[in-house]
Amino acid sequence: MSLEEDYDDEAADLYRKWLGRVQGFLINMGCDQGLAEEIADDAFLGARRRWGHVRTLEAPEGYVFKIARNERSKRQKPHDSRAKDLHPDPPAVLRDVDHGALGVADRAIVRRALQQLPVRQREAVTLRDAIGLSEAGTAEIMEVSVGAVKRYTFEGRQSLRLQLAEFRPRRGGKDQ
Amino acid sequence: MTEDEELLISSLRMLGDTALGDAELDRRVNKFKGALRRLRDDPVEAARIDALVTDAELLEMKRASDSDKVQDWPRQASGGGMMISHAWPSARQGPAQTAAAGHATRVAALSLADVSTAPDVSEFRDFYLSDYQGVVRFLMRTGASLGAAEDAAQEAFTEAWRRIRQGTWADIINQKTWVRMVALNAYRHPPGPPQVPAWPVPNLPDYEGQHGDSHDDLTSQTSLVLDALRSLPYDLQVVVALRMEGFPASVSATYLGITEQKARNLLKRARKILAPQLEELTTPERRRDRDR
Numbered sequence: 001m002s003l004e005e006d007y008d009d010e011a012a013d014l015y016r017k018w019l020g021r022v023q024g025f026l027i028n029m030g031c032d033q034g035l036a037e038e039i040a041d042d043a044f045l046g047a048r049r050r051w052g053h054v055r056t057l058e059a060p061e062g063y064v065f066k067i068a069r070n071e072r073s074k075r076q077k078p079h080d081s082r083a084k085d086l087h088p089d090p091p092a093v094l095r096d097v098d099h100g101a102l103g104v105a106d107r108a109i110v111r112r113a114l115q116q117l118p119v120r121q122r123e124a125v126t127l128r129d130a131i132g133l134s135e136a137g138t139a140e141i142m143e144v145s146v147g148a149v150k151r152y153t154f155e156g157r158q159s160l161r162l163q164l165a166e167f168r169p170r171r172g173g174k175d176q
Numbered sequence: 177m178t179e180d181e182e183l184l185i186s187s188l189r190m191l192g193d194t195a196l197g198d199a200e201l202d203r204r205v206n207k208f209k210g211a212l213r214r215l216r217d218d219p220v221e222a223a224r225i226d227a228l229v230t231d232a233e234l235l236e237m238k239r240a241s242d243s244d245k246v247q248d249w250p251r252q253a254s255g256g257g258m259m260i261s262h263a264w265p266s267a268r269q270g271p272a273q274t275a276a277a278g279h280a281t282r283v284a285a286l287s288l289a290d291v292s293t294a295p296d297v298s299e300f301r302d303f304y305l306s307d308y309q310g311v312v313r314f315l316m317r318t319g320a321s322l323g324a325a326e327d328a329a330q331e332a333f334t335e336a337w338r339r340i341r342q343g344t345w346a347d348i349i350n351q352k353t354w355v356r357m358v359a360l361n362a363y364r365h366p367p368g369p370p371q372v373p374a375w376p377v378p379n380l381p382d383y384e385g386q387h388g389d390s391h392d393d394l395t396s397q398t399s400l401v402l403d404a405l406r407s408l409p410y411d412l413q414v415v416v417a418l419r420m421e422g423f424p425a426s427v428s429a430t431y432l433g434i435t436e437q438k439a440r441n442l443l444k445r446a447r448k449i450l451a452p453q454l455e456e457l458t459t460p461e462r463r464r465d466r467d468r
């Protein structure tokens with residue numbers, strides 16, 4: 001087997017392992033399913049083009065996230081400032097949802113709440129809490145300091161808690 | 177972690193993975209392998225993906241050089257390990273002396289650098305020796321004077337040195353592009369209070385030199401070309417300088433934040449402006465007229 005084929009196999013393994021999370025990141029950042037798939041595939045192909053370097057990294061998936069983040073930003077930046085208009089406030093939209101259906105609607109509620117956050121906070125919360133990356137890994141992808149990641153994550157969580165308070169199950173009993 | 181936070185994070189975890197089923201994942205992996213094969217056979221597709229990667233890398237370089245190059249300089253200048261900083265050319269020296277003496281002193285200073293705090297001096301020295309003149313030349317083509325170009329080049333190499341010491345140098349894929357971009361930023365945003373911007377030269381000085389192969393002639397021809405380049409608007413200077421360094425349009429496009437087509441158009445415009453100004457260097461008839 002040639003070196004190129006070895007590299008292809010290694011890249012495909014990384015793809016299999018991380019595709020779901022890279023796509024999840026892009027969707028949480030506001031991409032629709034089709035765009036998320038397209039950007040994720042391109043990001044993995046980009047990593048393959050630099051595989052000689054990427055394979056030596058401690059966390060090669062970080063490189064993929066970086067390209068994906070940059071591409072999303074390039075293609076969607078004009079929409080970032082009006083994300084709130086595109087994804088209205090979750091309580092306003094979902095206040096009338098039958099609370100028995102909330103289990104099904106959970107993802108939609110949390111995702112809509114995420115869309116209300118400023119881009120940096122959304123990135124930090126998604127990478128740290130949704131994807132489960134370390135603070136250092138997130139800082140590397142976002143190209144900011146670890147301290148900044150902590151701050152963005154803290155502020156993002158706080159804002160999400162406020163937004164989602166209405167949907168929190170009440171203690172010791174049924175939903176309202 | 178509070179109960180609230182745990183609840184929130186467990187909700188967010190649901191969103192972290194699109195959780196593709198096994199069949200769907202296999203289909204996507206096969207599709208990806210097909211795309212990998214196409215990438216090998218189709219140069220257009222390979223160029224598209226390369227441009228995407230280059231964009232991400234250049235953006236990272238730009239952010240890095242914009243954010244910390246200037247602030248870190250004074251701290252490094254007083255540090256013991258970074259002896260290159262003490263070899264800045266004196267303003268009292270003439271330009272030629274400054275260039276030669278400054279360069280020699282900097283190379284000597286590098287060999288004296290504290291090896292215990294310098295993980296790979298030889299790697300840096302090789303890079304410095306092979307690229308320093310190239311970076312200065314590149315900056316002069318974007319309108320910098322010799323002194324300003326040397327100052328900015330030093331800042332860029334200082335940043336490169338810092339990265340080598342931090343162990344992040346190998347993460348930069350295209351180091352030659354990186355050092356030129358950092359140098360260009362350093363030239364455009366020098367440390368200290370904002371400077372009066374350098375406006376393009378409105379009229380070119382009369383060119384009185386004779387064409388030939390002597391050192392004087394070559395010097396006057398070079399200065400004619402540099403003057404012509406300085407007369408261009410800034411964006412045009414950058415695309416021409418990058419092109420002269422052999423970089424494709426995608427590099428200047430990313431640096432200037434424009435499309436590749438616009439970068440190519442700028443290059444075309446620059447060539448149109450430069451052609452009449454440099455005509456006498458290229459037209460044999462005019463050369464003969466002058467020689468008479």
